[in-house]
Amino acid sequence: MSLQSLTAAALAGTGRPVLIWLASVGRITLFFARTLGHMVRPPFYPREFLQSLIGIGYLSLPVVGLTALFTGGALALQIFAGGSRFNAEAVVPQIVAIGMVRELGPVLVGLMIAARVTSSIAAEIATMKVTEQIDALVTLSTHPVKYLVVPRVLAALITVPLLVAVGDIIGIFGGYLVGTLRLGFNPATYLQSTVNFLEFWDIASSLIKGAAFGGIAALMGCFYGMNSARGAQGVGRATKASVVAAAVLILAANFLLTQAFFSV
Amino acid sequence: MIELRGIHKAFGENRVLQGVDLDIPRGESLVVIGGSGTGKSVMLKCILGLVAPDAGVITVDGQEAGKGDRDAFLARFGMLFQGGALFDSLHVWENVAFRLLRGTLKRPREEAREIAIDKLRRVGLKPQVADLYPAELSGGMQKRVGLARAIAAEPEIIFFDEPTTGLDPIMAGVINDLIREIVVEMGATAMTITHDMTSVRAIADKVAMLHDGVIQWTGPVAELDTSGDPYVDQFVHGRAEGPIEAVR
Structure with a gap:
């Protein structure tokens, strides 16, 4: 094989995935723009929106609470252990608070939502697609984006910040429990330092991150x-791809937002 | 009423429809027959705008499909899907009354529920079924609910996609009779897609055979057995030998 054909094959091998990736970015951007357009144009479906509020927000509370509680506790232990290397054990309340509120709270809640909600939405809508329920919606004069997408996206935009707030509080509480019961901090001083x-x-x-x-x-x-795509395999692939994409995008967005909010 | 002229549709290299011409007069029940994968469902979805044809024109009462007010266009149609396509998250009555709970045909919930129960009764289901979820029903009951949903808003045109697939012969007979009764009673224009010859004879006024992407033959159901068309003869009698390849 000549050097020229090897170079061409290498370029094609690199270019193909890049083109596929760019096409996906374009399709997702168009989908987002279409969703925004439908958000401001009637008809609206308040019943579906309320169901999404409950499904995405209220029912995610246990998993968010448990994740935040254990993470806050572990964070307190780590900061205490690390801080003791240079006599800075006293900063545990402050670092737990800032760590949970600025980073761990939003990111962990985001990832938990990606695991619990993104997968469930993708599987549900994909199943509706392969069983012709989406086609049925169209024949019943109902736009699938308006009926299925807008209520879910709106509900997530509203409820996830609230979940993050709850996660932040519970995470700090986890740190407080470990700090006061295990590390010997005074409860009042711990709370005062945090606030x-x-x-x-x-x-x-x-x-905002939430x-x-x-x-x-x-x-x-x-x-x-x-x-x-069609069939059970199509539903499986859609679900897997949605969770991976959501998790990666959440982490990337977290970096960009942190850079925008706190860069010095 | 419905006219298809020169409809082409391909999916990649697979040319499914290659110039379909078809007329469905008002109030007539047309059944389209043809083997699996010959594009019957694609043709039906082209009429509804669920699939965009690559070429050709579809008109309904002279109005080109896909142009003008789409909601008003779709409001004229009812459709029974092959697998029912009932919404799992809604009660049976909410499925049936879906169109009556939102959009231009919106009614108060109680009234919509009454209409849904009435339509369920029309397809032979008891009012108790109304508060069940689709997953709690048998295949035959799901088909009936799908039929009730298709007729709930009293459309002018009803499409039936493989209405008896997956049903036992007795339930298939019940569905065929229901479709025939309802179409006659409502005076609706109907188009049914099937490869079940019992359904064809029970439902059709006229039959069209789709093969190789074009309509091979059309004629009254009474002439089906004497059509003289080798494709129709092979299909009607279920012969492995003939112009239609058994392995596709």
């Missing part, structure tokens, strides 16, 4: 569900 240390922008950035991650999680579930 005094946190600033408005720490909390605001946490909630909204962004919620939107990403719901949008990915809907996009991959609506574009699912």
